[in-house]
Amino acid sequence: MLPVQMIYRGLRLNPEREALADGSVRLSYRELATRVDAIATYLQERFPEPQTRIGVCGHNNWYHVVMMLGIFASGHVWVPLNPRNSRAELTGIATAADLSLIAADDDFIPLFADSNCAMILMAGQARTGIESLTEICETHRGRRPADIAHLVDEIAAIKFTGGTTGNPKGVLQPYRAFMSCIASMLTTFGFNEHDRMLVVAPLTHGAGTFLMPILASGGSIVLVDGAKAPAISEVIIREGITASFMPPTLIYSLVDHAIATGLRYTQFKHLIYGAAPMPAARIRQAQEVFGPTVAAIYGQTEAPTMITAITASELADSANIESVGRPCPYNDVQVMGPDGTLLPAGQLGEVVVRGDLVMRGYLNRPDLTEQTIVDGWLHTGDLGLFDERGYLFLKDRLRDVIITGGFNVYPGDVEACLSTHPDVLNVAVIARPDDYWGQRVEAAVVLADGSKTTPEELVSFAKEALGSVRAPKAIHTLPSMPINPVGKVTRLNVLNAVEALERGEADASSLH
Structure with missing residues (x-):
């Protein structure tokens, strides 16, 4: 199965339900699917050979989501480009990935002046000689892309992590990794058609992985870009937000604002944090402000988002407050000693994982791939231990x-x-x-x-x-x-x- 099929599942559940909200722009499942199909058809016509690499650099807006999903539907490869990286870093990534096309918002187009890559304009003022996503959606409206089921074993995305200057390190994420991630999210959190997911962290990173499970459930995605805590708080209340994924730093700002103003977010069901640990005192503050809804996930680019997870009910137990949870249903997660021995509960070692979630390898780096994936086990570089109940506690990075x-x-x-x-x-x-x-x-x-x-x-x-x-x-x-x-x-x-x-x-x- 392919990730983009999640959109079509939501479409079948309720074509007229709101799928995507970006300020005053509201897209139903029918309209979202129509625009995604238009972009996918255009990309297949322009690049007939599957698995062409296409970069996307944008704000958290509907253009970004449609472009990303259109790439998935076309059978080409999504390469997220973080606009907070320097121009030199982005040029290095574009070169390393051998991009054929970059889609960018107007204010980010100058970041790629050195890449000599074809461009598509997403949001912003029209530019002479650059096609716009809006025009493509209209000229290809009503057309459906060719079926890509035969690509199920291929690459969905290349995400760059570390080494972005000099020798970028691109992680090859296959379709199977996306599907494993989606399945684990649906199983762990039980999203449904009543969920309204706030996407406020960058789409290029962890927040983007939550689009598909919400769409598969018939829920709604609400986009916010670059806002501070007071504005985000207003969106949460006005839009009836029930779920969000955020890094701890963003949660801290919302918690501090809520405590200062007396706000409480009673409609939340899932406040999911990841990307960094959160101190126990801060978790308790978040539970006070958002209710017993705080959950956590542990993953890395090489095994995206869902290596382990801990639900809100589990995190409410003080014995678990420093844990990243138990292995997600579709992973084999172990702790390994320096000699390759799998260690029992209570013993400290390197966290290793195998299964469909694991990357294919590093782009053009077979040496690094061989060092990282050994006998099928992805070596995370994280030190941790399991307790007798099967909860994983991370201690640190090996190099730390x-x-x-x-x-x-x-x-x-x-x-x-x-x-x-x-x-x-x-x-x-x-x-x-x-x-x-x-x-x-x-x-x-x-x-x-x-x-x-x-x-x-x-x-x-x-x-x-x-x-x-x-x-x-x-x-x-x-x-x-x-x-x-x-x-x-x-x-x-x-x-x-x-x-x-x-x-x-x-x-x-x-x-x-």
């Missing part, structure tokens, strides 16, 4: 182990400890070079408004819980955590922010 004085310290353990302090809203642990210890453990924290807790008190708090070896040698207070273009807090960004503050070169407005 801090070796201090000959002892291994896992930043995740230190972060978990500090996050239990009632004044700590966010925490990230970093390694700093040390002439005596080799590396020393330090932490950056964001404190609650009005907190009088000092860094010295937090060090003492950690020492009492972890001992002097694992406790941070220093703690730095930041006004907010720096995030990368995808909305993730990374240790490198935190380290740079700490060093800038020490040099007196950064203020609260320059940390993002």
Whole structure:
């Protein structure tokens, strides 16, 4: 089965139900399918050879969704392009992917001036010599693309992760990975025709994977782009939003706004977070604001979105608050030792996964593919352990182990400890070079408004819980955590922010 068939399932369930909302633009399932078919037909005519690679760079708008779904329906390959990347990075990705066409919103077209690639205009002012998505939808209206069932074993998308300067690393995601992800979402969360999914995180990343299961259920997608917490809050209330996927940083802003204004989102059924861990104190705040609806997923580009998941009812149990849940129904997830032995519950090792969710490999990188997929197992690079109940607890990335004085310290353990302090809203642990210890453990924290807790008190708090070896040698207070273009807090960004503050070169407005 192919992912785009989810649209046609929703069409059969209720052709006139609202499928997509983008401000004043409202598309029924019938109209959405008509536009997707038009784009797919155009792409098949322009590129008769299947699996042509097509890049898409846009805001969270209906043009972006229609273009992406049209590529799926055409049998070509979707290459998402994050507009927050630099022009040089995007040029490198376009070259590495050997793109035949780029569809972009008007304000992003200049990002590809160096790529010499054919363009399609999505949203924005018309440009001479560039076809527009709107025109294509009209000229090809009423036409259906050729059947692509024979491509079921082929590639649906190439997503680039890391190494975007110099040597981009493209992940080959097959149709089977998308279908495994969709099936796990439907099984785990039970979406239905009454769900209204807010897509506020970038479509190029995790949020985009939630389109298909919602459409398969006959529900509605509501798009928001670039809004701050007050505006997002208004959309949630006005549109009757019942579900959303967000990175923790976005949830924090909504929670803080809700607490400050007294708002509560009582209509929510699924507030799903991923891409980064969330401290226990913040999870409890989100549960207070959104109700018992907070769930979490764990995945990576190489095994998208749904390696494991924890439902809202499971996360309501305090024993599970630091867990990423149990393996999704269609994956085999294990913890492996350095010698390749699968480890029992309670033992720490690398998380490995196999099954339909796993990527085909890295684009033009057989060496890297062989290092990452060994005997069918995808090596995630994450350290974790299962408890006796089958819940997975992530400890850290393999490369994030801090070796201090000959002892291994896992930043995740230190972060978990500090996050239990009632004044700590966010925490990230970093390694700093040390002439005596080799590396020393330090932490950056964001404190609650009005907190009088000092860094010295937090060090003492950690020492009492972890001992002097694992406790941070220093703690730095930041006004907010720096995030990368995808909305993730990374240790490198935190380290740079700490060093800038020490040099007196950064203020609260320059940390993002």
